[in-house]
Amino acid sequence: MIEIKGLRKSFNGLEVLKGVNLTIPADKITFIMGQSGTGKSVLIKHIVGLIKPDSGEIWFEGKDLTKLSERELQKVRRKIGFLFQEGALFDSMTVGENVAFPLIEHFKLSKKEIAEKVRELLSAVELLEFKDKYPSELSGGMKKRAALARTLALQPQVVLFDEPTTGLDPILQITILDLIKGLKERYHLTCVIISHDVTLAFKFADYIAFLHQGIILKEGTPEEIKESSDPFVQKFIKSALI
Amino acid sequence: MNFFALLGRAFLKFIYDSGGIFLFFFKTLFYTFSPPYRIKLFIKQMEFIGVKSWLVVSLTALFSGMVTAYQVNHALAKFGGQSVLGGVVALTLTRELGPVLTAIMVVARAGSAITAEIGSMRITEQIDALKIMAVNPIQYLMVPRLWASVIVVPLLTGMADIIGIAGGYGVAVFLLNIDPGILLARMEDMVELIDILSGILKSIFFGAFLVTVCGYKGYNASGGAEGVGRATTEAVVISSVGILISDYILTTIFF
């Protein structure tokens, strides 16, 4: 579905990605795991062209995304949704207006049709009664759900989630991931989820990749990961079981 | 050595910023002509800049007009030429004080708010979110603001000219007991269309300049809330100093 080849990126002389190779399977939930500050966000921001690599390729639908112009990227971005860690909701707009925004920008719909679509999306993330609230009035988990509704409005084929569960309580973490899984079935999404929670990964992932010191150290199905003999992977798994 | 290194760095930053601001301006100009045309946002921004600024601009203009009348009277009294007072006040306002003070007040009120707003959108990734949703952020954020500023700043300047002249007139007639008939007649003789026009042209330039600088500084903010604060201060300083310097250059070009 998405094929990353030899991706390298440095910031001010510090090499964050040192040749990442990763194929993200279609219609699956892929977890990208790793310690804080290893470059997980940097990696998935490359996929939507928010960051340009120093070298390497990212293939999607027969095109190398790293070579596209800003105009061509815009077309691709309508197919690949991105959920920011803090939601990145527009704080000058209500939740409803946030969700309506991409619809107004990209579809020729009547006011009524937009209102209907906003209702549908907000009910899908169970936020309908907060339609007229501003983002500043929402909790962290609600912001993430509202941002998810806004992302889904463009009917993407792929959604990249930057730490959708970090900072939430355990029950909410499960709720969010159940929600993502339900939406994935309903809208046939390919999901990429950044997380450092091994338990959640084993429960929800179809595929897991470990990013460590700038490369994909290990990738595979949850079963393959569990049986990995790599000391770092084992340490990471054990840390979750303490 | 350290001093020269510092000087060199400041100079490089100046060159870098100037280049960035120019490019930012031309991008905004370029995206003006590509749809969608965001009329609603444009009107909203005109309202924002106008509502934020009109009161301070009025007060500044009123007192500048009044104090100018006072000072000019003091200077002219030595030669007994007080009848030209109205003309001198009107010229000072339309040519210099009106456009410059208005622009600086708009920087302080609306410009700083623009930097803070766009800067906080940058650090909370709202600008990236625009990109992700296939919306061009410069087109969305800057085009409406640029044209709103280019229209509203001259309007505010016209208002400042009128209020300032009225303030000067009030001081001259009621405090300094100058004959209003002569005052107005002389004012009419002395102020020509080019004086008013040059002031308005200046204010159009200032409007474009200040909104570009303030937008640019917000757009490139980094380093959390503190970074937004720093960007706002820099935007206000660069805009204000830039307005004063370019005012001098524009004056020498016009006259």
Ligand SMILES: Nc1ncnc2c1ncn2[C@@H]1O[C@H](COP(=O)(O)OP(=O)(O)O)[C@@H](O)[C@H]1O
């Ligand atoms: N725009 C940027 N400029 C400079 N350094 C950056 C930038 N984005 C990320 N980094 C650096 O890259 C490293 C990886 O960051 P990130 O991808 O956010 O980590 P995480 O795995 O926690 O998501 C960090 O050291 C961070 O400081």
Ligand SMILES: [Mg+2]
């Ligand atoms: Mg991150």
